[in-house]
Amino acid sequence: MTDVTYRLRISLEPDTDTVVEKTTDPNASEDVAACEIFKSVEESRVTVGLAYPHSKSDKGVAADGHIDFAGRSAVEKACWSFTSKSRSIGIQHRDGTEGHGTVVESGIHRGPDWIIKGDGGEKTIVDGDWVMAVQWDAPTWDLIKSKRLNGLSPQGRAKRGTPTPEALASLRSH
Amino acid sequence: MPDTEVAITELLEIDPDRVDAVSSPANGTDWLILKAIDDSETVATTDEVLAEIAEVTKTDDRAKCDACDGIVKSDDVCKKCFGSGVLPRLGETPEEFIAAVKASAPSGAPVPVRTDCPTCVNGYLPDDKVCPDCDGSGKDSTEPPSDKLNRVDADGHKIHEGDAKGREKIDKSAELCDDDDCDICKELFGDEFTVEKAKLKAKTRNALPDSAFALPGRRYPIHDISHARNALSRVAQNGTPEEKAKVRAAVHRKYPEIESATAKADGTTFSAPNPALATSDSTVATDANAPGSSTWEAQDAQTATDAAVALMAAAELIRTFASREAQEVAAGEGSDVVDVFDASQALCAVNDALGVMARLAFHEGLEAAKSADDVEKAGKRLSRKSVSALATARDHITQLLGDDDPSKNDDNDDGATKSVELDMDKLSKEIENMEVDELTKWADARDEKLVGTVGEIVAEALKGKAAMDEAAAVSNAKNARNKNRKKNPKAETDALEDEADQGTNDSASSPATGAAKSEGDEDAAADEGTGADETDDAAKAADEVELTPEEIEAKKARKDAKKALKAAKLAERELATKVALTKSIEESLAKVVEQNEVLKATVETLTGELDGVKKMAAPSTISRTAPADAQIAAKARDDRDMQILALERKARESNDPDVKKAAREDLRELRGAGVAS
Numbered sequence: 001m002t003d004v005t006y007r008l009r010i011s012l013e014p015d016t017d018t019v020v021e022k023t024t025d026p027n028a029s030e031d032v033a034a035c036e037i038f039k040s041v042e043e044s045r046v047t048v049g050l051a052y053p054h055s056k057s058d059k060g061v062a063a064d065g066h067i068d069f070a071g072r073s074a075v076e077k078a079c080w081s082f083t084s085k086s087r088s089i090g091i092q093h094r095d096g097t098e099g100h101g102t103v104v105e106s107g108i109h110r111g112p113d114w115i116i117k118g119d120g121g122e123k124t125i126v127d128g129d130w131v132m133a134v135q136w137d138a139p140t141w142d143l144i145k146s147k148r149l150n151g152l153s154p155q156g157r158a159k160r161g162t163p164t165p166e167a168l169a170s171l172r173s174h
Numbered sequence: 175m176p177d178t179e180v181a182i183t184e185l186l187e188i189d190p191d192r193v194d195a196v197s198s199p200a201n202g203t204d205w206l207i208l209k210a211i212d213d214s215e216t217v218a219t220t221d222e223v224l225a226e227i228a229e230v231t232k233t234d235d236r237a238k239c240d241a242c243d244g245i246v247k248s249d250d251v252c253k254k255c256f257g258s259g260v261l262p263r264l265g266e267t268p269e270e271f272i273a274a275v276k277a278s279a280p281s282g283a284p285v286p287v288r289t290d291c292p293t294c295v296n297g298y299l300p301d302d303k304v305c306p307d308c309d310g311s312g313k314d315s316t317e318p319p320s321d322k323l324n325r326v327d328a329d330g331h332k333i334h335e336g337d338a339k340g341r342e343k344i345d346k347s348a349e350l351c352d353d354d355d356c357d358i359c360k361e362l363f364g365d366e367f368t369v370e371k372a373k374l375k376a377k378t379r380n381a382l383p384d385s386a387f388a389l390p391g392r393r394y395p396i397h398d399i400s401h402a403r404n405a406l407s408r409v410a411q412n413g414t415p416e417e418k419a420k421v422r423a424a425v426h427r428k429y430p431e432i433e434s435a436t437a438k439a440d441g442t443t444f445s446a447p448n449p450a451l452a453t454s455d456s457t458v459a460t461d462a463n464a465p466g467s468s469t470w471e472a473q474d475a476q477t478a479t480d481a482a483v484a485l486m487a488a489a490e491l492i493r494t495f496a497s498r499e500a501q502e503v504a505a506g507e508g509s510d511v512v513d514v515f516d517a518s519q520a521l522c523a524v525n526d527a528l529g530v531m532a533r534l535a536f537h538e539g540l541e542a543a544k545s546a547d548d549v550e551k552a553g554k555r556l557s558r559k560s561v562s563a564l565a566t567a568r569d570h571i572t573q574l575l576g577d578d579d580p581s582k583n584d585d586n587d588d589g590a591t592k593s594v595e596l597d598m599d600k601l602s603k604e605i606e607n608m609e610v611d612e613l614t615k616w617a618d619a620r621d622e623k624l625v626g627t628v629g630e631i632v633a634e635a636l637k638g639k640a641a642m643d644e645a646a647a648v649s650n651a652k653n654a655r656n657k658n659r660k661k662n663p664k665a666e667t668d669a670l671e672d673e674a675d676q677g678t679n680d681s682a683s684s685p686a687t688g689a690a691k692s693e694g695d696e697d698a699a700a701d702e703g704t705g706a707d708e709t710d711d712a713a714k715a716a717d718e719v720e721l722t723p724e725e726i727e728a729k730k731a732r733k734d735a736k737k738a739l740k741a742a743k744l745a746e747r748e749l750a751t752k753v754a755l756t757k758s759i760e761e762s763l764a765k766v767v768e769q770n771e772v773l774k775a776t777v778e779t780l781t782g783e784l785d786g787v788k789k790m791a792a793p794s795t796i797s798r799t800a801p802a803d804a805q806i807a808a809k810a811r812d813d814r815d816m817q818i819l820a821l822e823r824k825a826r827e828s829n830d831p832d833v834k835k836a837a838r839e840d841l842r843e844l845r846g847a848g849v850a851s
Contacts, residue, residue, distance in 0.1 A: 044209050045209075046207075046208075046209035047195075047205045047206075047207065047208055047209070048205065048206045048207035048208075048209065049199075049203070049204075049205045049206055050199075050201055050203040050206060051193055052188075052201060053201050053203065056201065057182055058200040058201060058202070059200060059201065059202030060198060060200045060202070065181070066181055066182070066183050067181070067182045067183070068182075068183055068184070068185050068200075069182070069183075069184055069185070070184065070185040070186075070188060071184065071186075074184075074185055074186060074187060074188055075188070077187070077188070078188035078189070078190055081188075081189055081190065082190045082192075082193065086190065086191055086192055088191060088192035088193075089192060089193055089194070089195070090192050090193075090194040090195075091194055091195050091196075092194060092195070092196055092197065093194050093196065097194070098192065101195065103193075116206050116207070118204075118206075123203055123204075123206060125206070131206070132193060133209075134193075134195070136195075140195065143195075144195070144205070144208070145208075148197055149195040149196065149197055150196070150197055150198065150199065150204045150205065151195070151196060151198070151199030151201070151203055151204050151205060152193050152194070152195060152196070152199055153193065153194050153195075153196040153199045153200055153201075154188065154190040154192075154193050154194075155190060155191055155192050155193065155194055156188065156189050156190035156191040156192070157188075157189045157191075158185045158186075158187060158188045158189065159185070159186045159187040159804055160183045160184070160185055160186070161183065161184050161186045161804065162183065162184070163182060163183065163184040163790070164184075167184055168182070168787075168790050
């Protein structure tokens, strides 16, 4: 159980909006009248992450010395395959680490670009990317909150080929 | 392939067994969202929170002011709580808050309640000991009984009491006091104040004896000193001269202290002499000198005239100062240029003030003169002597500053003033409407003008110095020649004889010689400026008539020195130009080199990228699966799967046992072929 502080900020200036925000800073502003409401709710320990983007090359080099990318259809089929058959979640690609997370959402993002602004900058999810939501157990959630686990990485078999010039040209940078 | 080279490859088919949480995902994207809050639990929306807060804060208990903590430390009203000691509610505007606090206090105003300890300051005595009365809390803990809270004894009012929350209650049965502008009475009776006051007046008035009135018919009550003053004021405004005299007499008879006080026309008195009027010669003792009267205006005119004259004297002094500072600059003290500039600005300011005071003096004099002719102002007239003095003052000002008689304009009496004000308004609007660039240009032009003015002053001073130097040189030369004469009279005589001989032999040569001599002088004059013309002429005449060979030598040497100085200055300027040019070339060269470096770096980057693209476009040497094979295999597999599906449907749905059997056999074959492949 965690205490979450809701602070209502009402500016005394006319024509200004009222804002409800979550904050732990009791001195957010001296110019506002503040009132705090405490609510105790349970953490759900769910992450939403990008399992695999399409037409986007890996940032890192794989163990076999390659930088891979996958086309839209390959990512789509991979998503369907995983969601329908496996749904297994592990940690750091090590054997015996399965079972600490449960897939609660897994699908292809369909629609306009989804831009997420966070501390690490702006992230864009485009139409065709594989997005997955996982609920973690408490120990793993602690690892995630302490930024020791930061993202998702599929593991399995794949067929690798030389990309065509068209496929290279369609690679996106973001 | 060397270890350093990395191939970009495409994953054609992915069959993930699992997805892992990793510290550094290869796709480079960290978690998009961390959902820490369970959606099933209550997550308040803005409206819900607002409603909840409104419910929480619905009670009468307002939060104590965090600025003054509900304690009024001084007489200054707290800006947060407006002296009420409590904070506005959430969403409450200051106006609403004040209205609400007023409504909570029957008096109609927030009531500051002093709750700080009267014994100490913030809980400590002057000797830094903890206050025994409040135990160091700084708050007055000795509250009076609840029925005596906020007890206020006001003059002429009944006691006001408050409740335990500090809200004031006022006994509505209280009576009005005698003060017509009593704030407490106004608060007490609100809108009924005027009616109640009228009732009281009637009641009180009826009870007064006839002797309490200044005039027959029970008019102008003077039963107390405030009413007496009021009577004086009223009669001065509305009464006839006879009534004024009678009321004044009655009041002064009953209240001699009013007479001794310095009374104004409206019956009010000065509590103390006005220090601003201490130097004034006039005394405000009679109605003839009342504000706005002709005497008053004449005095104003004289004061303004005196101020204008003083300002003129100040301007002259500043001008002298600036001139002397300019001479100091000419003498070599360059830092005094700033003083000259400041003095010129001060002169401008004084001139502005002089213009204002002169205009005021003129208009005040005009008003006084009008009153003297036939117009009564405040019922008084100017004496002839004052009129004469004002006319003289006006003429004097007009002579000094030019004619500013508004009657000569098309406008009315204040035409001059209006035109000045309009000009100022126009100028202000123009400045306001100016763009930043325009304003900068305007300011630069003004600065250039000021600098030019200062430069002219300095140039004038330099000219004067050059003239003085030249005069001193001529004087020195004459002295030297006289000394020579005294020392060697024979040589002087021989020289004169030689000159006489020359003049006899060739009379035409004399003008030529004179011209030759004067040529050098012309050069000197050209160097020294026109300001030294008269001195130059005198020097020329002296040289033409009486120059000795030593003087000629000295002059020649001086000329040579000047030429050398000029040449040196010219060379210095050329050198400075060359240095500047060299510096400019060096800077340009540095820029070119820098741009060259940037271009080089860009070319290198582009070359690297091109190599990368070439590498990516080239067939990978380590490809493990040919794309064409994979596609053919996938297509064959898909076709086989489709056939299997069709045969399965046929075997399942057909009613003919033979067809079912054939379909099953075909299925078996196809599946066997699939396993084999």
